[in-house]
Amino acid sequence: MLEKVSLRFRGSCMMLMQRSGDSVEFLGSCFLVRSSGYLLTTARAVATDAELLAVPPETDDRYPSLTRNEVDPIPVEIVAVDREHDIALLKLQPDLKIQMPADIIGEPDETPRGAALMSIGIPFGYYRVHTVLAPGSVLAGRARTANGSRLLIFDRRVQYGDSGGPLVRVSDGSVIGIVGGLFDPEHFGGVQAPEGVHVHPNFSYAISIEYASELMTAQGI
Amino acid sequence: MLEKVSLRFRGSCMMLMQRSGDSVEFLGSCFLVRSSGYLLTTARAVATDAELLAVPPETDDRYPSLTRNEVDPIPVEIVAVDREHDIALLKLQPDLKIQMPADIIGEPDETPRGAALMSIGIPFGYYRVHTVLAPGSVLAGRARTANGSRLLIFDRRVQYGDSGGPLVRVSDGSVIGIVGGLFDPEHFGGVQAPEGVHVHPNFSYAISIEYASELMTAQGI
Amino acid sequence: MLEKVSLRFRGSCMMLMQRSGDSVEFLGSCFLVRSSGYLLTTARAVATDAELLAVPPETDDRYPSLTRNEVDPIPVEIVAVDREHDIALLKLQPDLKIQMPADIIGEPDETPRGAALMSIGIPFGYYRVHTVLAPGSVLAGRARTANGSRLLIFDRRVQYGDSGGPLVRVSDGSVIGIVGGLFDPEHFGGVQAPEGVHVHPNFSYAISIEYASELMTAQGI
Numbered sequence: 223m224l225e226k227v228s229l230r231f232r233g234s235c236m237m238l239m240q241r242s243g244d245s246v247e248f249l250g251s252c253f254l255v256r257s258s259g260y261l262l263t264t265a266r267a268v269a270t271d272a273e274l275l276a277v278p279p280e281t282d283d284r285y286p287s288l289t290r291n292e293v294d295p296i297p298v299e300i301v302a303v304d305r306e307h308d309i310a311l312l313k314l315q316p317d318l319k320i321q322m323p324a325d326i327i328g329e330p331d332e333t334p335r336g337a338a339l340m341s342i343g344i345p346f347g348y349y350r351v352h353t354v355l356a357p358g359s360v361l362a363g364r365a366r367t368a369n370g371s372r373l374l375i376f377d378r379r380v381q382y383g384d385s386g387g388p389l390v391r392v393s394d395g396s397v398i399g400i401v402g403g404l405f406d407p408e409h410f411g412g413v414q415a416p417e418g419v420h421v422h423p424n425f426s427y428a429i430s431i432e433y434a435s436e437l438m439t440a441q442g443i
Numbered sequence: 444m445l446e447k448v449s450l451r452f453r454g455s456c457m458m459l460m461q462r463s464g465d466s467v468e469f470l471g472s473c474f475l476v477r478s479s480g481y482l483l484t485t486a487r488a489v490a491t492d493a494e495l496l497a498v499p500p501e502t503d504d505r506y507p508s509l510t511r512n513e514v515d516p517i518p519v520e521i522v523a524v525d526r527e528h529d530i531a532l533l534k535l536q537p538d539l540k541i542q543m544p545a546d547i548i549g550e551p552d553e554t555p556r557g558a559a560l561m562s563i564g565i566p567f568g569y570y571r572v573h574t575v576l577a578p579g580s581v582l583a584g585r586a587r588t589a590n591g592s593r594l595l596i597f598d599r600r601v602q603y604g605d606s607g608g609p610l611v612r613v614s615d616g617s618v619i620g621i622v623g624g625l626f627d628p629e630h631f632g633g634v635q636a637p638e639g640v641h642v643h644p645n646f647s648y649a650i651s652i653e654y655a656s657e658l659m660t661a662q663g664i
Numbered sequence: 665m666l667e668k669v670s671l672r673f674r675g676s677c678m679m680l681m682q683r684s685g686d687s688v689e690f691l692g693s694c695f696l697v698r699s700s701g702y703l704l705t706t707a708r709a710v711a712t713d714a715e716l717l718a719v720p721p722e723t724d725d726r727y728p729s730l731t732r733n734e735v736d737p738i739p740v741e742i743v744a745v746d747r748e749h750d751i752a753l754l755k756l757q758p759d760l761k762i763q764m765p766a767d768i769i770g771e772p773d774e775t776p777r778g779a780a781l782m783s784i785g786i787p788f789g790y791y792r793v794h795t796v797l798a799p800g801s802v803l804a805g806r807a808r809t810a811n812g813s814r815l816l817i818f819d820r821r822v823q824y825g826d827s828g829g830p831l832v833r834v835s836d837g838s839v840i841g842i843v844g845g846l847f848d849p850e851h852f853g854g855v856q857a858p859e860g861v862h863v864h865p866n867f868s869y870a871i872s873i874e875y876a877s878e879l880m881t882a883q884g885i
Contacts, residue, residue, distance in 0.1 A: 285814045579799070
């Protein structure tokens, strides 16, 4: 099942980068949501004036070099941003026709606690190396932030660079959220650990995909 | 399977708190072991003179607010404590009739290495937010401490607040241990890592449920 | 499935140690690859002039004492070392006849991304306590280092002491790699996290088992 879902998302999760002089800088992950080239990511990842680029992963299964530095970026533009809920809708500039399922959007509210999940992202920005799956996780809970944003909490430690990737329900391969980051207990008002207790949270949160659906509907896509 | 076991324990894992003036302080996790309102937790969690309270989780599947602070605590009293093995038996004070299986106690000695486990607890004390599952773990080993306590070791990083929750065997949904905490290699006499090697253990231990069974038998329950 | 694979490797993963005066020092993990007593580990683990020893695990399922210190070591000698790819082939000195499958070597190149894996090792060198499984992981990617070594990347945090153990494909119980260590993004040329972002990688790498096969073929075994 995981292998199948993994193949379904093969190639659809990309690195998001910005042009910086002659080189490019890694910003996080993003993923294809429509065959016409629309991408989703977080709003915070695109809070820049620089030119945005997406870099698709290698889709063959060889051993790419860890020391290779060239990338093959595709220009993207910002279509719409929902800063309140931290969602951004982008579009690949070349008019590509990509093979992918018509609708990968799932139903976060209908996903029960304990449902198997996997998140996909590009930890540490390893181009050509891996679009990594983090399976073995379940929906641990839901929460609403101070500004009303709906969050999905899952019991898996995401890494730097994973932010902006999809949170996928394994049973049907649908996307139920956009990965935000680690679920830091202090930031979200949890109980503070006593002095001397070291906290390394291994929970992460995703922004409910509903906000992305609303953003796309508002754009007529 | 995980969804099913998750539902079985829905609502039975609670926050343990103590009254502190006008407010309440989080102590850890505890869980229902009998429909008559008996709870298990660790002895160290109840080493206090303050009034003890249990706070059951929300059992609906909505998005509770992260900023909501009121809790709805139920008074509990200590029935028996086994300090040597770090087990405490509590009882909810109101005479509640709770729907739950007659016996959820499993057989730790019959559980083979490699058996799928999940632990349940309330990391960081997030009230109304999640009673989090940590599945994807297996029984990694057993150990006996210097004072003879039987420990079950599982390959999952529990968090601050998870201590006192149940360690559940996935195949039959039975409780085989009470979560203790992280398996700190230095504390338990493992080999010390060489200078410069940073250790973040991702193994945890639970106290064998046998001691809880003995405590309950001694109380005639 | 995990329980079955766990049994298959029960007893075959050992502690590698070196004699140091009257005591022994833990070096890492190693594992049986042939019933005639051949073992595999990393080259770096055996970069010592001291006498090498292997300590097989307890194979019964009791609760061994955490405070017991005596070990029952078996002398081993180095048969061949491939420093470039960090592989070493050892042999138990007593002429033991061990029951194990004729060939446990798998095919790393034929293992798809997303395939379920488990790694086996002895974290923190807990003798008699556990030969720990780390299941719930998948093949996350492949990479080639600057010197051409083929690495398998899996989404699981290995511990100090796990290095030298086998990386096993769950579906057929075959070994596809030898566990190297944590996949440190800076060491391998990944994007550096911004100032203030704390990175605790939860990815690990294994050296492709192909190099071990070549080493064994060269030795006529």
